Amino acid sequence: MKIPGMNTGACGGGCNSAPDEKGADMHRRSFLKSGAALASVTLAPGVTLMAMGSGAAANANPDVRWGLLIDANKCSEDCNACVTACSDEHGWENTGAPTDPQWIRKVTLKNRSTGYTTTLPLMCQHCENPPCVDVCPTGASFKRVDGIVLVDRHRCIGCRYCMMACPFKARSFVHEPVTGQKVTTPRGIGTVEGCNMCVHKIDRGDGTTACVEACQKTGSGAMVFGDLNDPESEISKALANYPSVELRADLGLNLGVRYQNI
């Protein structure tokens, strides 16, 4: 049995000082420790490359940065299509209770001096430098190579630091047991969740999100989805030709979601 690091690294100095009669036991313990480390560290690349690696798979593309452009002028106050579509797509429901999930919500802004109101959908802004990722103690909050900020629920311990860190209140916590989840959107108690930019749709090559689809279906066309890195994409052209803002630009987060006319 030769496992690299078993005699030295796996259990620090403690193993070396173990007396002889305990040798077998410590041996087994260090083996278990190092074995576990090996399995988790090296199994992944071994299996990835050899067994499951499939060139045809639509993996997250590092050359792409997915983004949204929302025109607040085209967003009418009585329309809730994007929120409903998101709820249907991902299987969450907001009944108005304070602890209910909010992957996307409609926000109404009012200019106090003139009384002019603007309404817009607000969701995870998919920052280039996401504060939620900075604060996450387990690495559950992460940014995919194509710019989508996600929660890996396998690693989330439900500490909710990310909810505190997010300047946009974009994340919510699942307080109650969940059943009947959509197969494409597993979600459950004790984890944090938020807009995932319909990552399953992107991976399957739909090239749009549920909210954008719904918005276009209503005819208002207030939302555009696309690749911010591609100068020929509809979203990049719109951003190049018309003024737009990112929310809380002072934070320097470089958001993936941009707004017009607010």
Added chain:
Amino acid sequence: MKRLLIAGLMMFGLLAGPTLGEGVYPDIPKATGAPHPEGNEFWRTNHMYLLKHDRDLTVHEGDRDVQASIAECVTCHAVNGPDAKPVSIASDQHFCRVCHDYAAVKIDCFQCHNSLPQELGKAALIFKEPESPTMDVLLAYLQEVSQ
């Protein structure tokens, strides 16, 4: 008297031991669909590593063309209850629970994942039969790790 009792107990142990054991060992429900090319023993031993590996591939790299997808597991391994409908993880007849209850290993997969068979549609891909050389590599690798 004591000796008799002990002898009696031993006899009972000898006669009833194997049958009791068989009764306690889980009766693993049969699956629908094509059998695993690697064999059931392989999957019994390694399913947790494969699932763990592939979940990271899917969540972090967006690779949904994976071999071990939990949605496909619960679809092929669905067990019908008395009402002829598939049972959820709440029932001790559920495929995963049959063994996990026996082994006293608590799994929390189904806090987030749906334990009922799903209309997979475009969400998951058809179960892919791995090519034989890659399987050999995988087996060799697991053997190496477990040695």
